[in-house]
Amino acid sequence: MNRDSVGPKDGRPVRADAQRNRARILEAAEAVFAEQGASAATDAVAARAGVAIGTVFRHFPTKPDLLKAVVMNLLDRLIGKAEAMVRDQDPNALFAFGALLMEAAASQRAIFARLAETGVQVRVADALERLRPSVDVLLERARDGGAVREDLRSDELIPLLAALCQEAVAAEWDEALRRRALDLLFDGLRRA
Amino acid sequence: MNRDSVGPKDGRPVRADAQRNRARILEAAEAVFAEQGASAATDAVAARAGVAIGTVFRHFPTKPDLLKAVVMNLLDRLIGKAEAMVRDQDPNALFAFGALLMEAAASQRAIFARLAETGVQVRVADALERLRPSVDVLLERARDGGAVREDLRSDELIPLLAALCQEAVAAEWDEALRRRALDLLFDGLRRA
């Protein structure tokens, strides 16, 4: 764990006010984007955070950068849950994880759905890469337990899951369809 | 077939210059967006079409409207191919259609990929709705021929295909992954 009280290129500590403002901006952005969608003006975020607009742009040079940071923040919370599932020994945990992932994406629709609308580079697929270590473990265990086909690899599974989550959010699938889509996919992935 | 030489609410014919300009704008837009991405300024489209900016906005009141029209235009070409497959009697035509769809989406990446970046309402899922009649026929035939599970319905299959195409384009899947994803999905959809 590197202390985030030191700058990227090492050297001096990051100033206390800068750390504080960065946190405030992220918090404000999450709230503003959740309320107004990602097309909300950056001024609104600055106002809510109680800083000048220039400060927002110092920390996040472009709007996509800001949105990306917000999403990565949300993702951190998910990772914790995924790691908890790794500790279970259930070979079917992989499927439970897929369901968890999709429900999480759906519940954050307000933010995720708008990401696509504004030229953001954040893709669910990129975000999922961070979950990969956990997925690898879950997949291997499922394979060993005979719960999925032998030839399934995580760099195939992750894009598939990403595709479903992305589209579920973007096209506003209802819960029945989300569940059904996962069932169809996972059913097909089980050992033949 | 209603003549498109008459206006929406019936009444007078649409003026010849209006029809001509609409066609020119669509053609210009397709070229400009393909070259510069959908974030290209509307001025550029107007310039290329040889009309004033106001004329573009008369025909397509918002930029999303313009992008949507371009995509729908592209889709028309696909529909022809789908209908040709319906005329085949092969129960496996459904799978061939899925592959065709994904390759078409991938080849138009320049336009499709940028759609998501600009707040466009055009979703691949919406577009696919127009293909539904053809999909219904293909699916029914596949079911009768025992090529897919009995309980699969087209309003489940279409979103699944849409999800894969959308993500394949957005995340720039390579051909191997596109093929593999379709295989995994279709394999799972076959009769158990």
Place this chain on the structure above:
DNA sequence: GAATATAATGAGTACGACTCACTTTGGCAA
């Protein structure tokens, strides 16, 4: 308690979507 690098500020700039008062023109009837 200077010195100074780092951060904050916010008026200003750039740019692109969209408007609208005015001009032009295609279709129709006399």
Place this chain on the structure above:
DNA sequence: TTGCCAAAGTGAGTCGTACTCATTATATTC
């Protein structure tokens, strides 16, 4: 043919928003 007029075209101007930068403030270091 000719005149009428609604439909269509025009493009300078408005407006909102992402982003800049010269200036000011302040957190750290010695």
